[in-house]
Amino acid sequence: MDITFRKIAKTSLVLVYLVIVAGAVVRMTGSGMGCPDWPKCFGYYIPPTEVTEIQWQPDRLFEKGQVIIYRETLQVAKESFTTKDSFNKANWEPYTKHDYAEFNPWHTWIEYINRLLGALAGLATLILAVFSIKFWKKKKRIPILSWLVVVGMVFQAWLGATVVYSVLEPAKITVHMLMALVIVAILLYIIYLANKENKRIKYDKLVLNISILALGMTLIQIAMGTQVRQFVDEQIDIYGYAAKENWLQDPELLFYVHRSFSILIILVNSFLAYRITKLDLGHFKVYWVLFLLLVVVFTGVAMNYLDFPFASQPLHLVLASILFGVQFYILLDALMPRKDSKTS
Numbered sequence: 001m002d003i004t005f006r007k008i009a010k011t012s013l014v015l016v017y018l019v020i021v022a023g024a025v026v027r028m029t030g031s032g033m034g035c036p037d038w039p040k041c042f043g044y045y046i047p048p049t050e051v052t053e054i055q056w057q058p059d060r061l062f063e064k065g066q067v068i069i070y071r072e073t074l075q076v077a078k079e080s081f082t083t084k085d086s087f088n089k090a091n092w093e094p095y096t097k098h099d100y101a102e103f104n105p106w107h108t109w110i111e112y113i114n115r116l117l118g119a120l121a122g123l124a125t126l127i128l129a130v131f132s133i134k135f136w137k138k139k140k141r142i143p144i145l146s147w148l149v150v151v152g153m154v155f156q157a158w159l160g161a162t163v164v165y166s167v168l169e170p171a172k173i174t175v176h177m178l179m180a181l182v183i184v185a186i187l188l189y190i191i192y193l194a195n196k197e198n199k200r201i202k203y204d205k206l207v208l209n210i211s212i213l214a215l216g217m218t219l220i221q222i223a224m225g226t227q228v229r230q231f232v233d234e235q236i237d238i239y240g241y242a243a244k245e246n247w248l249q250d251p252e253l254l255f256y257v258h259r260s261f262s263i264l265i266i267l268v269n270s271f272l273a274y275r276i277t278k279l280d281l282g283h284f285k286v287y288w289v290l291f292l293l294l295v296v297v298f299t300g301v302a303m304n305y306l307d308f309p310f311a312s313q314p315l316h317l318v319l320a321s322i323l324f325g326v327q328f329y330i331l332l333d334a335l336m337p338r339k340d341s342k343t344s
Contacts, residue, residue, distance in 0.1 A: 002131070002134075002135075002194075004131070005128070005131050005132065005135070005194055006191065006194050006195070008124065008127055008128045008131055009128055009187060009190050009191045009194060010191060011124055012121065012124040012125045012128050012149070012187055013184065013187045013188065013191065013325075015117065015120055015121035015124050016121050016125075016180065016183055016184055016187065017184070017318070017321065017322070017325075018117050018121070019114070019117045019118050019121050019180065020177075020180055020184075020317070020318060020321050021314065021318050022110075022113060022114040022117050022118075023114055023176075023177070023180070024313065024314030024315075024317040024318050025110060025114075025314050026110055026111055026114050027173075027229060027233075027313070027314070027317075028311070028313045028314045029106070029107065029110055030107065030233070030236065030241075031104075031106070031107035031108075031110040031111045031114075032111065032163070032164070032168045033100050033102070033107070033111075033164065033167060033168065034104065034106075034107030034108040034109070034110055034111030034112070035047060035108055035111045035112060035115070035164070036067065036074060036095070036097075036098070036100055036101070036164070037067055037074075037095065037097070037164075038160065038161040038164050038165070039115070039157075039161070040065070041108060041111070041112055041115075042054050042066070042067040042068075042103075042108075043063070043065045043066035043067040043076065043077070044066070047108045047109060047112045048103075048105070048108065049105050049108075049109070050105070051069075051103050051105075054067065054068050054069055054103055055068060055069065055070075056068055056070050056075075056083065056087050057083065058083050058084065058085050058086075059082065059083060059084075060082065060083050061080070061081075061082045062077045062080065062081060062082075062083065062091075063077065063080050064077055064078065064079050064080045065077060067095060068092075069101050069102075069103060070087065070092070072101050073094060073095075073099070073101050074094065074095035074099075074100075074101045075092040075093070075094060075095065076092065076093050076094075076095050077091065077092060078091055078092065078093055079091070097164075097165040098164075098165055098166075098167050100167050115160075118156075118157065118160065121153065122150075122153045122154075122157065125146075125149045125150050125153050125183075125187075126150055126153075128146050128149065128190075129143070129146040129147045129149065129150045131146075132145075132146035132147070132190075139193060141193060142190060142193055142194060145186055145189060145190050145193075146190060148186060149183060149186050149187060149190070152179065152182060152183045152186065153183065155179065156176070156179050156180065156183065159172065159175060159176045159179055160176060163176050168233075170226070170227060170230040173226055173230070174223055174226040174227065177222065177223075177226050178219070178222070178223060180321070181219070181222070181321060181324055184321065184324065184325050184328075185324075185325075185328050188325055188328055188329055188332070189328075189332060192329065192332045200282045201281065201282045201283065201333045201334075202279065202280070202281045202282055203334075204275070204276075204279060204281055204334075206275060207272065207275055207276060207279075207281060207283070207334050208331075208334040208335065210268065210271065210272045210275070211272065211327065211330055211331040211334045212331060213268060214265070214268050214269050214272055214289075214327055215324070215327045215328060215331055217261070217264070217265050217268060218265065218320070218323060218324050218327055219324065220261070221258065221261055221262065221265060221320070222317075222320050222321070222324065224254060224257065224258040224261065225258060225316075225317065225320065227254055228251075228252075228254060228255050228258050229313070229317075231251060231252055231254070231255065232247050232248070232313075235247045235248070235249065244307040244308045245307045247307075247308060248303075248304060259300070259304070262296075262297055262300065265293065266293055266297070269286075269289055269290060269293055270290070272286060272289075273286045273287065273289070273290055282333075283330050283333055283334065285326050285329060285330050285333075286330060288326045289323060289326055289327055289330070292319055292322060292323040292326065293323065295315075295319055296316060296319045296320050296323060299312045299315050299316040299319065300316055303316065
């Protein structure tokens with residue numbers, strides 16, 4: 001397959017993972033509502049840096065669609081106009097998607113960078129889809145999947161908007177995260193199909209079944225993790241960012257399930273690695289899985305017993321999503337083993 005195409009596919013994958021990283025930072029810093037509207041930010045393509053930019057002022061030009069905070073409400077300019085000496089309600093209409101009306105420049109720009117990375121990832125996948133057309137006669141799955149990724153990115157952008165409009169509803173955040181993993185999986189499949197190198201991969205039905213089980217367990221664990229994270233967010237609202245020791249005070253049952261389920265995940269993946277090694281099946285990426293599992297568990301333990309060290313939360317989520325990607329690639333190898341050309 002075309003080397004340029006594989007590079008574009010890998011670039012798209014990296015950018016999608018960077019979006020996941022940015023999303024994790026957004027959650028760590030509580031910046032999810034840094035931009036109250038979508039796709040713009042307070043009605044700007046380049047977000048404001050000072051609160052005065054989103055406040056009503058006399059003798060100032062406001063463009064149509066600009067958003068201001070006025071008396072703890074969001075107001076949207078109906079048309080472009082220059083203000084007079086007093087606020088005129090006729091020139092404004094209330095923002096109706098939600099009633100969240102706060103401004104924090106750090107939160108705004110963290111959320112904006114997240115959206116910017118999302119736009120770059122979307123552009124990369126669109127370029128990938130255009131390049132994939134030339135493979136239509138050779139391998140139709142590649143262009144079909146490439147354009148499916150574009151559709152997925154559009155849907156993901158819409159999900160991002162619904163998350164903002166819902167003021168960070170937990171269920172929608174979970175769906176948003178799982179959709180990102182679906183896009184990762186499709187991109188990995190495209191890269192797998194476009195990879196011409198021969199691999200010495202042997203087939204084993206038990207390894208295939210355990211790989212499916214391990215991947216499903218990781219998905220369930222990530223979904224539970226997003227819900228536990230929501231509980232932590234609620235604790236932060238109560239105790240504040242300074243009182244980290246209280247964030248896991250009296251946790252819900254799901255926290256204990258999430259914590260204990262990690263033990264089962266380690267056991268399943270350890271057995272998978274043992275069988276692959278014993279039978280010399282060639283799935284060397286399984287050792288990546290074990291390493292990533294250890295680091296994910298370590299960051300989870302650190303959050304629980306060391307009161308959320310800096311960056312432990314985003315690192316925990318990002319490594320879990322990378323773990324999912326590696327497990328999915330192992331599953332592809334297990335489904336479609338390739339023999340070394342010298343022994344075939």
